[in-house]
Amino acid sequence: MAAAGLLVVVVVAGVALGGGDGGGPGLPPVDEAGGAIVESVPAIETVETSTPVVKTQLDRTLTRGVSGGDVAEVQQRLTDLGFWPGPVDGVYGDETIKSVWAYEKLVLGTPSDAPTGQVTPEMWDAMQDPFVITPRRTTSTPTHVEVYLPEQVVAIFEANVPVMISHASSGSNEEWCEEVTISPGEYGNETGTEPLKRGECGKSFTPGGVFSVDRKVDGIRQSALGGMYDPVYFNYGIAIHGAFNVPLYPASHGCIRIPLALSPAMNDMLDIGDQVFVFDGVEEPEVYGEQPPYFNRLDPTYTTTTSSTTTTTTTTTTLVPPTTVAPPAVTSTAPEPVATTTLTPTNGLPTTAAPVAPTTTVPP
Numbered sequence: 627m628a629a630a631g632l633l634v635v636v637v638v639a640g641v642a643l644g645g646g647d648g649g650g651p652g653l654p655p656v657d658e659a660g661g662a663i664v665e666s667v668p669a670i671e672t673v674e675t676s677t678p679v680v681k682t683q684l685d686r687t688l689t690r691g692v693s694g695g696d697v698a699e700v701q702q703r704l705t706d707l708g709f710w711p712g713p714v715d716g717v718y719g720d721e722t723i724k725s726v727w728a729y730e731k732l733v734l735g736t737p738s739d740a741p742t743g744q745v746t747p748e749m750w751d752a753m754q755d756p757f758v759i760t761p762r763r764t765t766s767t768p769t770h771v772e773v774y775l776p777e778q779v780v781a782i783f784e785a786n787v788p789v790m791i792s793h794a795s796s797g798s799n800e801e802w803c804e805e806v807t808i809s810p811g812e813y814g815n816e817t818g819t820e821p822l823k824r825g826e827c828g829k830s831f832t833p834g835g836v837f838s839v840d841r842k843v844d845g846i847r848q849s850a851l852g853g854m855y856d857p858v859y860f861n862y863g864i865a866i867h868g869a870f871n872v873p874l875y876p877a878s879h880g881c882i883r884i885p886l887a888l889s890p891a892m893n894d895m896l897d898i899g900d901q902v903f904v905f906d907g908v909e910e911p912e913v914y915g916e917q918p919p920y921f922n923r924l925d926p927t928y929t930t931t932t933s934s935t936t937t938t939t940t941t942t943t944t945l946v947p948p949t950t951v952a953p954p955a956v957t958s959t960a961p962e963p964v965a966t967t968t969l970t971p972t973n974g975l976p977t978t979a980a981p982v983a984p985t986t987t988v989p990p
């Protein structure tokens with residue numbers, strides 16, 4: 627009986643992990659009309675084990691700035707699941723918070739704009755259950771990307787094992803007009819040798835569909851959709867890239883932003899030809915195929931803020947009022963000879979001053 631008690635089977639998919647909106651245990655989510663909702667998140671699969679699951683307990687809620695061995699345990703568990711909380715150093719910092727955001731949205735079903743970034747004792751207990759995260763598409767290139775727009779999460783899988791799961795921010799669906807700078811080689815300045823600056827208008831839209839990586843660049847780039855770090859392009863100018871600002875809402879011009887600390891590793895993981903599946907929660911990616919983005923147009927009201935000008939350098943002469951020079955002490959009836967002094971006024975032209983008599987007042 628004791629041996630039988632060691633068999634642990636934990637149901638963690640769907641409602642058990644907070645998936646929400648389900649039609650009942652084991653049933654797919656339904657909308658208000660009773661129709662099935664397109665799943666946009668990966669599957670959460672239970673791992674059956676004959677060995678006991680030894681759990682530790684939190685005696686506090688982990689929040690920004692705390693440190694300790696319990697923080698290191700959470701960081702290690704997040705890393706094992708495929709999230710990127712930063713180094714397992716026991717410090718609850720920004721990278722750990724953003725990885726907890728991704729965990730809350732992807733595993734617990736927390737709305738994309740409402741994760742807390744905190745780990746409660748109850749959340750830590752569930753996080754230690756034996757489960758794995760598997761992709762929505764198991765038949766693809768050996769390495770592939772899945773972007774979940776409703777959850778604002780992106781995941782990279784190698785051989786269907788998650789190697790990077792990250793909080794993300796995609797297109798805001800807003801119309802915009804602004805001055806853009808396009809680096810040489812970027813879409814819109816493919817053959818240029820210098821950065822191109824002009825006014826453009828567009829729509830901040832991230833299309834759902836099935837794509838593949840067609841270009842990637844290390845370092846900083848400027849494009850018509852904004853500044854990017856280590857971009858990996860998959861749909862014309864749309865890329866997955868690092869950014870300083872990755873808020874809890876869609877904020878980009880169409881690209882997939884991830885935290886800056888993750889972008890170099892992300893760029894290294896992906897190669898030309900790797901598939902990218904973008905789930906929008908409305909239709910399956912295959913329904914859209916390679917759905918193109920909204921293409922920018924030139925802003926007809928744009929006027930350049932710079933012009934070619936001739937710079938004139940003007941030299942200013944500062945006039946200093948004269949000062950009275952007291953006569954030197956006289957030791958004889960003959961005046962003391964005074965050496966000739968060369969003065970340089972502020973206009974840069976040398977001037978030779980006349981010898982100064984003992985009672986003479988001269989300008990400097």
